[in-house]
Amino acid sequence: MTSAFLAEDLRKHYGPKQALRGVSLEVADGEVVGLLGPNGAGKSTLAKIACGLVAPTAGVATIAGHRAGSLAARQAIGYLAELFRFPGCASADEVISLHQRLAGSPGGAGERAELLELVGLADAAAVRVSAMSKGMQQRLGIAQALIGSPRLLLLDEPTSALDPAGRRVVRRLLAEVRSRGVAVLLSSHLLGEVELICDRVAILVDGEVVERGTPAELSSARGVEVETASGTRVIEAAGREDAPRIVAELVAAGERVYGVRVLASTLEDSYLEAVGEQPG
Amino acid sequence: MTRAPLRLDAARAIVGFAFAESLRRRVFAVVLVLTVIFLALYGLGSYFAFREVENLGLGGAALIDERQLTGSTVFGLAMFATLFLGAVLGTFLTIGVVRGDAETGLLQPLVVRPLGRPTMLVSRYAGAAAATVIYVLGVYAIALGLTRVLGDYTPDSVIAPGLALAAAAAIIAAISMLASVFMASTAQGIAVFMIFGAGLVGGLLGQIGSALDSPSLERIAEIVTWVLPFEALYQQALYLISSETLGITGALVQLGPFGGAQQAGAGLVVWAAVYTAAVIALAVAGFARRDL
Numbered sequence: 396m397t398s399a400f401l402a403e404d405l406r407k408h409y410g411p412k413q414a415l416r417g418v419s420l421e422v423a424d425g426e427v428v429g430l431l432g433p434n435g436a437g438k439s440t441l442a443k444i445a446c447g448l449v450a451p452t453a454g455v456a457t458i459a460g461h462r463a464g465s466l467a468a469r470q471a472i473g474y475l476a477e478l479f480r481f482p483g484c485a486s487a488d489e490v491i492s493l494h495q496r497l498a499g500s501p502g503g504a505g506e507r508a509e510l511l512e513l514v515g516l517a518d519a520a521a522v523r524v525s526a527m528s529k530g531m532q533q534r535l536g537i538a539q540a541l542i543g544s545p546r547l548l549l550l551d552e553p554t555s556a557l558d559p560a561g562r563r564v565v566r567r568l569l570a571e572v573r574s575r576g577v578a579v580l581l582s583s584h585l586l587g588e589v590e591l592i593c594d595r596v597a598i599l600v601d602g603e604v605v606e607r608g609t610p611a612e613l614s615s616a617r618g619v620e621v622e623t624a625s626g627t628r629v630i631e632a633a634g635r636e637d638a639p640r641i642v643a644e645l646v647a648a649g650e651r652v653y654g655v656r657v658l659a660s661t662l663e664d665s666y667l668e669a670v671g672e673q674p675g
Numbered sequence: 676m677t678r679a680p681l682r683l684d685a686a687r688a689i690v691g692f693a694f695a696e697s698l699r700r701r702v703f704a705v706v707l708v709l710t711v712i713f714l715a716l717y718g719l720g721s722y723f724a725f726r727e728v729e730n731l732g733l734g735g736a737a738l739i740d741e742r743q744l745t746g747s748t749v750f751g752l753a754m755f756a757t758l759f760l761g762a763v764l765g766t767f768l769t770i771g772v773v774r775g776d777a778e779t780g781l782l783q784p785l786v787v788r789p790l791g792r793p794t795m796l797v798s799r800y801a802g803a804a805a806a807t808v809i810y811v812l813g814v815y816a817i818a819l820g821l822t823r824v825l826g827d828y829t830p831d832s833v834i835a836p837g838l839a840l841a842a843a844a845a846i847i848a849a850i851s852m853l854a855s856v857f858m859a860s861t862a863q864g865i866a867v868f869m870i871f872g873a874g875l876v877g878g879l880l881g882q883i884g885s886a887l888d889s890p891s892l893e894r895i896a897e898i899v900t901w902v903l904p905f906e907a908l909y910q911q912a913l914y915l916i917s918s919e920t921l922g923i924t925g926a927l928v929q930l931g932p933f934g935g936a937q938q939a940g941a942g943l944v945v946w947a948a949v950y951t952a953a954v955i956a957l958a959v960a961g962f963a964r965r966d967l
Contacts, residue, residue, distance in 0.1 A: 409966075443966075443967070446787045447786075447787060448783055448786060448787060448966070448967040449966040449967065450964075450966065466789050466791070469787060469788065469789040470789045472787065474783075474784070474787045475784075476780060476783045476784065478779075478780040478783075479780040479781075479783060479784055480779050480780045480781045481781075481784070482692065482695050482696055482699060482781070483699050484695055484698060484699045485695060493688055493691075493692055494784070494788065496684055496685060496687075496688035497685050497688055497689075497785060497788035497789075497790055498788050498789065499682065499684075499685070499789065536784070539784060
């Protein structure tokens with residue numbers, strides 16, 4: 396079966412600026428992949444190429460085997476942009492209804508009610524967009540992205556305007572869509588969210604993927620720190636399972652061991668190391 | 676980016692969306708207020724104009740048809756105002772349709788849907804043009820009724836001038852739509868009204884050229900009317916309201932302040948249609964290549 400999303404050596408130039416420099420990435424069905432990176436790293440450009448808003452300069456992007464931007468590809472995606480706005484005079488129900496018509500979704504009132512329920516806006520169906528908080532609008536945006544049961548969900552900073560309760564709603568929602576086999580490409584600055592939600596993570600810096608793996612892989616042990624009479628030393632590339640052996644060897648060598656600590660990096664450590672601690 | 680089959684329901688949804696946005700931007704409210712003010716002033720002005728001219732007794736020698744002269748002049752003014760208001764509506768219904776809406780994030784959620792950029796743009800133009808045409812015809816009809824009631828004046832041709840004005844406003848909306856692909860909203864509005872003004876200046880140059888018998892000015896005016904056919908349609912509309920008025924009255928009407936009437940060739944309607952289609956095609960091509 397084809398991947399929900401496949402990018403091969405994707406490049407994008409905006410005049411002299413290179414937004415993407417040969418990005419390759421795959422998202423399988425039912426997989427949630429997180430895109431991390433500082434501002435301007437190319438995360439939004441990658442998502443926009445995937446949904447046909449931006450044409451790549453070189454390389455190929457496909458959605459369910461169809462060229463990104465093609466009619467078939469657009470029928471298979473749901474997209475929430477980082478910067479988006481809905482007509483202020485429309486109610487939540489009318490926004491979803493408009494997008495159902497544009498998407499050709501036959502879901503009708505049932506689908507509208509289900510989606511608004513899913514994002515916690517069931518009681519706000521008649522509320523106008525202009526009267527909604529930013530968080531409510533963002534949840535409405537997620538609901539419109541889910542219209543027509545897309546095979547790939549492209550979410551660009553979907554939780555940036557949400558409070559903790561709203562983020563929890565989105566986390567539950569992503570778990571739900573993943574269980575339905577929907578693939579998700581999630582761009583975010585919120586490392587904790589990504590760590591909790593994503594199956595795999597790719598870190599983009601200056602248009603290149605500089606690190607990729609599961610959150611566990613990227614948060615792997617980075618050595619064992621041992622405090623002895625002669626000082627503190629770090630044995631790199633050692634893990635928790637190596638600690639007893641290291642202590643035994645040091646004691647056998649006549650060292651007095653006062654403390655042992657397994658050094659485990661967080662996703663944040665990996666991220667900051669990958670981006671060189673540059674501010675976003 | 677890709678060609679998609681025309682989906683009528685999606686196209687209708689886009690038209691409805693465009694109207695909702697126009698309501699939100701209070702375009703209709705502004706134009707309605709302007710229209711009421713214009714029609715009230717026009718009614719008042721026409722009433723006094725017909726009454727005063729009658730009192731002057733210009734028609735005593737039977738050389739001048741004072742009702743025809745007054746009616747043609749004030750109704751010519753009404754046609755200018757109608758075109759101007761139509762241009763305002765056509766421009767504001769298409770303001771920021773592409774670049775402006777893309778900058779505010781309104782466009783992206785719509786464009787990613789499987790309906791195709793050409794369908795989206797043409798639908799938005801069709802909606803704006805339809806509203807503009809209906810509006811122009813409505814204001815034209817009310818002005819016509821007012822002139823008839825207040826001055827017992829009916830133009831030589833009733834329907835064709837209204838249609839010409841409506842077509843002129845639809846062309847301005849098309850130009851505005853094209854500008855929206857490449858310009859931010861403010862620049863778009865300024866550019867369209869400068870083009871509108873350029874067309875009117877072209878028409879005036881032609882009038883001056885005709886009065887001074889200057890082939891150069893007339894040639895410039897002719898080029899302007901080809902490049903900006905809404906002006907040619909406006910001149911044609913003016914011509915039609917007094918096309919059968921002859922003698923001194925006819926000459927005076929032609930020299931009036933809101934004249935600039937010029938009979939267009941048979942090809943004008945065809946050229947206007949081709950021109951509009953070409954402008955929209957350019958807009959579609961520009962939109963298709965645009966990164967959002």
